[in-house]
Amino acid sequence: MASSRRPDGPSLVAGVSIALVGVVLLLDHTGVLDLRFAALGPIVCAVVGAILLAGGLAKRD
Amino acid sequence: MESHDQDPTTESPAAGSEDPTTSHAAGGHGPVPSGGDSTGDAAAAAPRRLYKSRDERMIAGVCGRIAEYFGIDPVIVRVIAVARVFAGGAGLLAYVAAWLLVPEEGALASERPGRTATIAGAIALVLAVGALTPLWSGPFGGHWSGPFVAIVFVGLAGLGVWYLASGEQPAAGGVRDILRRAGFGLALLAVCAVLAVSGAWATAAGGGTVVAVVIVVLGVWLVAGAFIGGARWLILPALALALPAGVVSAADLDVRGGVGERQYHPLAADQVRDSYRLGVGQLIVDLRDARLPAGDRRLHIDLGVGQAVLVVPRDVCVATSAKLGAGQVSVFDRDSGGVDVDWQDVRTAPPGRTRIVVDGDVGVGQLAVTYQDADAIRHGGFHDDTQPGNRTCIGGARG
Numbered sequence: 255m256a257s258s259r260r261p262d263g264p265s266l267v268a269g270v271s272i273a274l275v276g277v278v279l280l281l282d283h284t285g286v287l288d289l290r291f292a293a294l295g296p297i298v299c300a301v302v303g304a305i306l307l308a309g310g311l312a313k314r315d
Numbered sequence: 316m317e318s319h320d321q322d323p324t325t326e327s328p329a330a331g332s333e334d335p336t337t338s339h340a341a342g343g344h345g346p347v348p349s350g351g352d353s354t355g356d357a358a359a360a361a362p363r364r365l366y367k368s369r370d371e372r373m374i375a376g377v378c379g380r381i382a383e384y385f386g387i388d389p390v391i392v393r394v395i396a397v398a399r400v401f402a403g404g405a406g407l408l409a410y411v412a413a414w415l416l417v418p419e420e421g422a423l424a425s426e427r428p429g430r431t432a433t434i435a436g437a438i439a440l441v442l443a444v445g446a447l448t449p450l451w452s453g454p455f456g457g458h459w460s461g462p463f464v465a466i467v468f469v470g471l472a473g474l475g476v477w478y479l480a481s482g483e484q485p486a487a488g489g490v491r492d493i494l495r496r497a498g499f500g501l502a503l504l505a506v507c508a509v510l511a512v513s514g515a516w517a518t519a520a521g522g523g524t525v526v527a528v529v530i531v532v533l534g535v536w537l538v539a540g541a542f543i544g545g546a547r548w549l550i551l552p553a554l555a556l557a558l559p560a561g562v563v564s565a566a567d568l569d570v571r572g573g574v575g576e577r578q579y580h581p582l583a584a585d586q587v588r589d590s591y592r593l594g595v596g597q598l599i600v601d602l603r604d605a606r607l608p609a610g611d612r613r614l615h616i617d618l619g620v621g622q623a624v625l626v627v628p629r630d631v632c633v634a635t636s637a638k639l640g641a642g643q644v645s646v647f648d649r650d651s652g653g654v655d656v657d658w659q660d661v662r663t664a665p666p667g668r669t670r671i672v673v674d675g676d677v678g679v680g681q682l683a684v685t686y687q688d689a690d691a692i693r694h695g696g697f698h699d700d701t702q703p704g705n706r707t708c709i710g711g712a713r714g
Contacts, residue, residue, distance in 0.1 A: 259542075266541035268550040273534025275557045279518075279527035282564050291640065291654040294565040298558060305550060 267308035271301040377410055503548075507555035515559035519570040519594075519619060519678075523560070530557045565655075566640025568678030570594030570619040578693060581605045590615040593623070601626040601689035607669045618677045624697055625682075626689045627671060632664035632708040637675030637682050644675070645683040647704025658682075662708040670708075 275297065282289040378396050382389035396410060518526050533553040540546020572592035578599040581587045584607050591600050591614070598618055603626055616623050627633055636659050637644050643652035646660055664670035675682040685692075685700055 259544075261541040262544065262547060263541070264550065265537050265547050268553070269534045269537025269539075269541060269546075271534070272537060272550075272553045272557055273531050275561060276527050276530030276532075276534055279530060279557075279560060279564050280524065283523040283527055289561070289565050291562075291565045294561050298561065301557075302554075305554075 263312045264305060264308040268305045271304050275301060503551060507552055510552050510555045511559040514556040515563045516570070518560045518563040519568045521569070521571055523564060526556070526560045530560065533557075563678075566678040567638070567676065568619050568640060569617065572617060572619065576693070578689065580689065584608055584612075587612065587614070589613065590617065591623075592617040593621065594619040596621045597693070598623040599626065599689050599693060600624070602631075602671070603628045603689075607631065607671070609667050609669055611664075611670050611672055613672045613674070616673065616675045616677075616682065618675075618680060618682070620679045622681045622697065623675065623677060623683070624687075624689070624692055625671075625673060625684045626687065626692070627684060629686055629704075630707055631669040631671055632662050632705055633660075633671045633673060633684055634662040634708075635660040635673045635675065635684060637673070637677065639675075639677045639682065640679055642677055642680045642682070645681065645685070645699060647684065647686070648700045648702060650699065662705055664707065665709045668707055 278287070278289060278297065281287045378392040379389045382392045385392075514526050517523075530553065533549065533556065537546050537549055537553060540549065572594040574595045575593075576597045576599075577591075577593050578601065579588070579591060580601040582604050584605055587602065587605050587607070591598060598616070598621065600614075600616070600623075605628075614625070616625065625633075633646065635644070635646050637656070639656040639658070641654045642656065643650055644656060644658040646658075649660070651658055658675075662670065673684065681697070683697055684704070685697070686702075686704060687697065687700070
């Protein structure tokens with residue numbers, strides 16, 4: 255029987271964001287890219303902002 | 316199951332059965348005239364209550380409601396609150412406490428904090444203000460304030476973390492529930508702190524690839540948990556691991572060179588190494604007595620966190636390139652600082668002269684090239700040069 259349960263938005267957004275951060279760190283440590291603070295700052299803001307936004311929208315549902 | 320310590324007055328027929336918005340007008344949220352209350356003695360006897368305003372709000376409605384409570388302009392309360400924030404942070408602490416402990420205007424009686432919670436909130440506020448006031452020479456000055464500051468800050472932080480992590484509404488339950496949540500929040504904070512330090516240290520110690528893989532796995536776990544359920548608690552620990560590891564990676568911080576103070580003083584050219592490395596601490600390389608021959612001598616300095624000082628003789632030309640995650644490069648009287656610092660000081664030595672070509676890599680800290688005495692630096696610290704250097708160079712460009 256197919257489940258109609260909706261995925262948990264904050265967990266989904268946080269999971270994708272954190273996995274992307276992990277990929278960026280992996281690329282940095284393997285020398286594919288050079289991570290600097292100028293890039294890390296916006297990345298952190300985007301991740302935290304996306305998680306908070308997803309949490310806020312989930313509460314409104 | 317949640318337990319609620321109810322305020323008896325909210326259960327009374329006069330106040331507890333009213334529509335909350337009606338209660339707002341009759342129950343005396345705002346200034347109540349001393350006599351002639353048309354709602355009767357019971358309502359008149361009900362205490363005025365503090366709620367977070369739904370209409371007059373900028374952030375959480377705390378200032379707006381306090382203003383209504385005292386019958387003054389909300390702007391005045393906001394100005395005072397902002398001033399208190401910049402006066403050391405007590406305003407912020409009090410605001411957070413009020414946000415967590417004061418109920419929403421119009422909330423059902425069962426959603427309001429009970430008397431115990433209100434008393435706990437009031438005690439927390441008094442402790443917060445009383446403990447923090449001495450920090451800026453207030454009337455409660457004394458050495459006892461330190462532990463109170465820590466307790467209040469840590470307790471509120473734990474409570475806040477619990478509400479954020481659990482998604483529960485603040486201000487529900489009695490003091491026991493609040494303490495339980497604060498305890499869980501603190502435990503979560505402690506786990507996050509351990510993860511943050513461990514992740515950062517592992518990354519700085521050369522395990523960055525493993526940490527990155529773990530972060531990817533946690534992200535995938537969270538995505539799976541979004542469909543299966545019960546993984547939201549993992550968000551905070553995953554962030555606690557990922558963000559410090561990101562900072563360490565961005566700073567290119569490497570602590571594998573060891574910890575402590577290192578001073579190198581080669582007395583001959585062949586004793587000069589190609590590379591000097593330190594993980595955390597102070598690294599001093601004194602080349603004044605190395606008697607370097609004419610021509611280029613390349614030198615790599617690798618420092619994780621701390622200070623690296625290269626002391627050179629006055630008759631050599633020094634070309635410097637350096638990369639810092641965060642900190643300062645100081646080459647004689649010239650310097651540059653901040654985050655993501657890329658320093659290029661290309662210099663050319665005249666024929667028959669020595670040129671030291673320095674390649675610096677610093678995670679967080681300072682890289683300095685100077686004529687100052689190495690022993691004086693070691694015992695008295697490095698002071699910024701005011702005299703220009705590199706007088707023996709015949710040309711140069713800094714980029």
